[in-house]
Amino acid sequence: xxxxxxxxxxxxxxxxxxxxxxxxxxxxxxxxxxxxxxxxxxxxxxxxxxxxxxxxxxxxxxxxxxxxxxxxxxxxxxxxxxxxxxxxxxxxxxxxxxxxxxxxxxxxxxxxxxxxxxxxxxxxxxxxxxxxxxxxxxxxxxxxxxxxxxxxxxxxxxxxxxx
Amino acid sequence: xxxxxxxxxxxxxxxxxxxxxxxxxxxxxxxxxxxxxxxxxxxxxxxxxxxxxxxxxxxxxxxxxxxxxxxxxxxxxxxxxxxxxxxxxxxxxxxxxxxxxxxxxxxxxxxxxxxxxxxxxxxxxxxxxxxxxxx
Numbered sequence: 001x002x003x004x005x006x007x008x009x010x011x012x013x014x015x016x017x018x019x020x021x022x023x024x025x026x027x028x029x030x031x032x033x034x035x036x037x038x039x040x041x042x043x044x045x046x047x048x049x050x051x052x053x054x055x056x057x058x059x060x061x062x063x064x065x066x067x068x069x070x071x072x073x074x075x076x077x078x079x080x081x082x083x084x085x086x087x088x089x090x091x092x093x094x095x096x097x098x099x100x101x102x103x104x105x106x107x108x109x110x111x112x113x114x115x116x117x118x119x120x121x122x123x124x125x126x127x128x129x130x131x132x133x134x135x136x137x138x139x140x141x142x143x144x145x146x147x148x149x150x151x152x153x154x155x156x157x158x159x160x161x162x163x
Numbered sequence: 164x165x166x167x168x169x170x171x172x173x174x175x176x177x178x179x180x181x182x183x184x185x186x187x188x189x190x191x192x193x194x195x196x197x198x199x200x201x202x203x204x205x206x207x208x209x210x211x212x213x214x215x216x217x218x219x220x221x222x223x224x225x226x227x228x229x230x231x232x233x234x235x236x237x238x239x240x241x242x243x244x245x246x247x248x249x250x251x252x253x254x255x256x257x258x259x260x261x262x263x264x265x266x267x268x269x270x271x272x273x274x275x276x277x278x279x280x281x282x283x284x285x286x287x288x289x290x291x292x293x294x295x296x297x298x
Contacts (some may be wrong), residue, residue: 013227025220038223045227062246083287106215125216131179150170 026127030073063136118151
């Protein structure tokens with residue numbers, strides 16, 4: 001293993017380590033079960049490490065890596081839709097106990113929003129992303145982040161009020 | 164002072180406004196009851212959603228292993244082909260020279276293989292494990 005590879009690996013670990021719990025929560029907001037969320041974080045780790053050499057270090061790493069996680073989750077959701085699978089017993093228990101999870105009303109309300117409004121809220125609340133991270137992850141200017149986030153909040157609040 | 168846009172209430176709540184603009188928003192909230200009501204609704208929702216979202220966070224059991232890359236397969240194929248060509252060319256030489264060179268080549272291959280095994284063992288020991296017990 002080359003010295004340069006060790007340095008890159010250590011740097012990647014240093015950047016990723018503090019973000020793992022938020023990454024897991026963010027992935028969960030897409031895939032709605034822990035096992036798949038864990039798999040998506042794992043896959044994003046591999047993809048992130050492989051793509052690190054091409055990453056511009058002046059840009060926010062969290063936004064960049066959470067965009068990788070989001071893409072992994074969206075690929076999984078597409079696969080699920082294309083090939084419905086049978087559910088293992090442990091997942092069935094998790095689905096049955098969803099009503100006890102306090103995040104479920106929020107996740108169900110988010111499902112009523114358009115994808116662009118939903119994903120900015122997922123990044124903000126589940127991913128804990130700053131405005132800079134949001135701009136990086138979504139590929140939009142900071143000004144657009146501000147207006148879109150506010151629109152998303154208003155839309156979500158309206159969904160709650162309707163219910 | 165520029166009128167306060169509703170989107171700026173979100174940015175103020177998130178601490179993402181410049182210091183000057185944040186101060187202007189603060190002053191406006193102190194004097195405009197409708198604006199204050201809108202802000203309070205936003206703040207209340209924000210707290211509730213943050214609390215709910217936090218329930219999904221957990222520490223994932225993940226590991227990091229470097230995946231083989233395409234270039235490594237190409238390199239291995241080129242090396243294997245080179246060895247085959249060398250072996251064929253040795254057969255064309257007089258017997259003592261061919262056997263001698265084949266023995267040297269075999270020694271080099273064994274040394275290289277041992278080196279790769281030792282590097283891989285070292286890499287395996289250094290492989291970072293990101294799994295942490297939650298409780």
